[in-house]
Amino acid sequence: MFFRKFIKNLNFLGLANCNLNLLGLSIYSAKLNFSVMRRLHDLKPGTKAIVLDIVGNSALTKKLLGMGLTKGVELKVVRNAPLKDPMEIEVRGYYLSLRKAEAENVIVEVKEE
Amino acid sequence: MIKVALAGNPNVGKSVIFNALTGARQKVGNWPGVTVEKKEGICEHRGVKMIIVDLPGIYSLSAVSIDEKIARDFILNEKPDVVVSIVDASNIERNLYLTLQLIEMEANVVVALNKMDLAKSKGYRIDARKLSAELGIPVVPMVAIRGEGIEELKNTIIYASRAPRKPVIRYSDGIERYIELLKSKVVENSILPEYPPRFVAIKLLELDEEILNRAGIGKEVIKEWISSVS
Numbered sequence: 292m293f294f295r296k297f298i299k300n301l302n303f304l305g306l307a308n309c310n311l312n313l314l315g316l317s318i319y320s321a322k323l324n325f326s327v328m329r330r331l332h333d334l335k336p337g338t339k340a341i342v343l344d345i346v347g348n349s350a351l352t353k354k355l356l357g358m359g360l361t362k363g364v365e366l367k368v369v370r371n372a373p374l375k376d377p378m379e380i381e382v383r384g385y386y387l388s389l390r391k392a393e394a395e396n397v398i399v400e401v402k403e404e
Numbered sequence: 405m406i407k408v409a410l411a412g413n414p415n416v417g418k419s420v421i422f423n424a425l426t427g428a429r430q431k432v433g434n435w436p437g438v439t440v441e442k443k444e445g446i447c448e449h450r451g452v453k454m455i456i457v458d459l460p461g462i463y464s465l466s467a468v469s470i471d472e473k474i475a476r477d478f479i480l481n482e483k484p485d486v487v488v489s490i491v492d493a494s495n496i497e498r499n500l501y502l503t504l505q506l507i508e509m510e511a512n513v514v515v516a517l518n519k520m521d522l523a524k525s526k527g528y529r530i531d532a533r534k535l536s537a538e539l540g541i542p543v544v545p546m547v548a549i550r551g552e553g554i555e556e557l558k559n560t561i562i563y564a565s566r567a568p569r570k571p572v573i574r575y576s577d578g579i580e581r582y583i584e585l586l587k588s589k590v591v592e593n594s595i596l597p598e599y600p601p602r603f604v605a606i607k608l609l610e611l612d613e614e615i616l617n618r619a620g621i622g623k624e625v626i627k628e629w630i631s632s633v634s
Contacts, residue, residue: 349611349613353464353466353468354466357463357464357466357501358463358498359498359501383497383498384495384496384497384498385495385497385498
């Protein structure tokens, strides 16, 4: 199990390397046990997580921040549409639907699966 | 005649409040150049005539979407006497974000705390007086669909137009240092002098594309300015 997660994270970091936020992410991985670090679109319904960072282009980042997905906020995955796109999450007491491509830019720490 | 704008997230009861304020005296058109509906109406209360403008339903004022841009431009350029920020009390946390952005634009904001009945049934107990004290602006609790709070909202709008309140939202010291620095640069170089300097400074710090373009400043310049503070 641990090994699988580890591989997953290697992939994840591989992806992150293409990202401009590399520096930010490497700081996180130094500080945190990175087996809990995931991207939002990967999470299953019922999972609770904390937002660590938003990556990607600035217009999308601002939109997501504006919808309340700021660092440190807790969210819960409510359900997925067929083909897992879009997904619905609960954050700050309301329900928010996100496209998979958008949720991919939200880096989270899983609290409870 | 006082000019009043209604702002709020989608689905907060903005249209209900607009209709309650203006009755049948409405004019429907489009915002110039775009196919976004613009509703205007007249409201007369205690001998004061108010022109009410319904802004598009928006979540923030970041000027990413056309609706947000319309709302932001209207508030910055037309400078309404009062901006009513309509807040869904049952969803208060997300809704207050827009309210804070309006305050930051130095609009004369009145909060219409709508759907108080729904908030109550969700188990929320909202102290409107304390909220008002914390925000530094008037807060009117309402259940607009039943007409509750409409008269008080009208009174509050008139009162607010006579005694504008523009509180300043303070950030942490670290961020304030940058805001202060950029604000002095904004004043010194008279960048967008028609807008409030603190607001422009905050937007520059956010590297807001729209404001950067209008000011004709590149991101590098801002980065260079901020690099002098450390």
